[in-house]
Amino acid sequence: MNLTPGESNVTGGAVSSRDAFVMAFGKNVIVVLFGITINYINATMVHTFNKHHIFKINPRFILFIHLVVNDMIQLTTSISLFVFTYTFHTIYVYFCCLLILPAIFTTQNTPLNLAFMAAECYIAVCIPLRYNSICTVKRTYIVIGIIWTLSSLSVLPDVVILLATQPLQFLNSRVFCNRDIVFRSTYSLKKRDASHILFLVVVWLTLFYTYFRILFVAKAAKADAKKARNTIMLHGFQVLLCMMVYVQPMLIAVLTYFLPGSLAAINFALFIINQILPRFVNPVVYGFRDKTFRKYIKRYLCIVNCHGAHLRK
Numbered sequence: 001m002n003l004t005p006g007e008s009n010v011t012g013g014a015v016s017s018r019d020a021f022v023m024a025f026g027k028n029v030i031v032v033l034f035g036i037t038i039n040y041i042n043a044t045m046v047h048t049f050n051k052h053h054i055f056k057i058n059p060r061f062i063l064f065i066h067l068v069v070n071d072m073i074q075l076t077t078s079i080s081l082f083v084f085t086y087t088f089h090t091i092y093v094y095f096c097c098l099l100i101l102p103a104i105f106t107t108q109n110t111p112l113n114l115a116f117m118a119a120e121c122y123i124a125v126c127i128p129l130r131y132n133s134i135c136t137v138k139r140t141y142i143v144i145g146i147i148w149t150l151s152s153l154s155v156l157p158d159v160v161i162l163l164a165t166q167p168l169q170f171l172n173s174r175v176f177c178n179r180d181i182v183f184r185s186t187y188s189l190k191k192r193d194a195s196h197i198l199f200l201v202v203v204w205l206t207l208f209y210t211y212f213r214i215l216f217v218a219k220a221a222k223a224d225a226k227k228a229r230n231t232i233m234l235h236g237f238q239v240l241l242c243m244m245v246y247v248q249p250m251l252i253a254v255l256t257y258f259l260p261g262s263l264a265a266i267n268f269a270l271f272i273i274n275q276i277l278p279r280f281v282n283p284v285v286y287g288f289r290d291k292t293f294r295k296y297i298k299r300y301l302c303i304v305n306c307h308g309a310h311l312r313k
Contacts, residue, residue: 045065045068046068075279
């Protein structure tokens with residue numbers, strides 16, 4: 001969620017003064033419809049998780065449902081920010097912080113959550129005899145706490161720097177709601193880039209190691225290696241989408257250089273790719289593809305459809 005200085009545009013869905021009303025309305029309708037659809041699917045998964053005890057004692061499903069809830073918060077806050085920037089053009093700094101902080105937290109939580117899910121999968125496949133002693137429900141919730149702590153440590157210092165360096169009048173001023181506009185200190189910008197690089201390196205190293213180890217074990221055990229490779233490719237694609245947020249500022253600079261005058265279109269496309277598409281892929285890769293979870297979701301959907309058919313009669 002970054003702003004290119006000097007432009008009336010917020011990255012990932014920014015408002016551009018050159019957007020015609022029809023274009024602006026169309027963008028907002030697309031984004032809101034995406035958000036409602038994905039959040040409905042995610043809410044169904046959360047309901048399924050809460051209804052069946054089998055999921056609550058499985059670390060894999062606990063991490064998955066945390067990812068789902070995290071995505072719901074991320075979509076709600078980022079889409080609200082999208083709509084507000086188009087509707088009001090500028091909003092008060094203190095209100096912007098209420099939207100942008102949870103959006104940043106949850107956006108950065110996603111790759112970290114995926115890294116821990118990869119580690120859990122690695123333990124299940126590569127060292128199954130120690131799985132029950134390593135992956136417990138208590139430790140899973142500790143891991144979730146670690147995820148939020150790491151994300152907080154990358155953002156909360158920006159709040160401290162803001163309060164220490166900016167006058168109180170700035171909190172009551174109106175700005176384009178964007179991380180680089182609100183947290184505009186040079187220290188905040190440098191810290192943001194450093195934290196993104198650190199997360200990028202750590203998460204990718206974790207994913208490469210765990211996924212290739214899983215693939216080698218599957219081959220050695222004469223398991224269905226093709227299925228394992230397909231799963232790894234799907235996970236890798238989904239993680240790549242989620243982690244593009246770490247290189248978003250550099251990507252915007254490159255695309256703007258080669259496509260001058262297209263900043264509004266670039267920002268909207270990156271918002272869809274970075275903020276919405278990964279949240280659409282998550283339920284498919286980690287929910288519907290899982291046999292156990294899919295079985296219970298089918299039961300729930302069958303109950304809903306049968307009940308609806310009974311009412312129509």
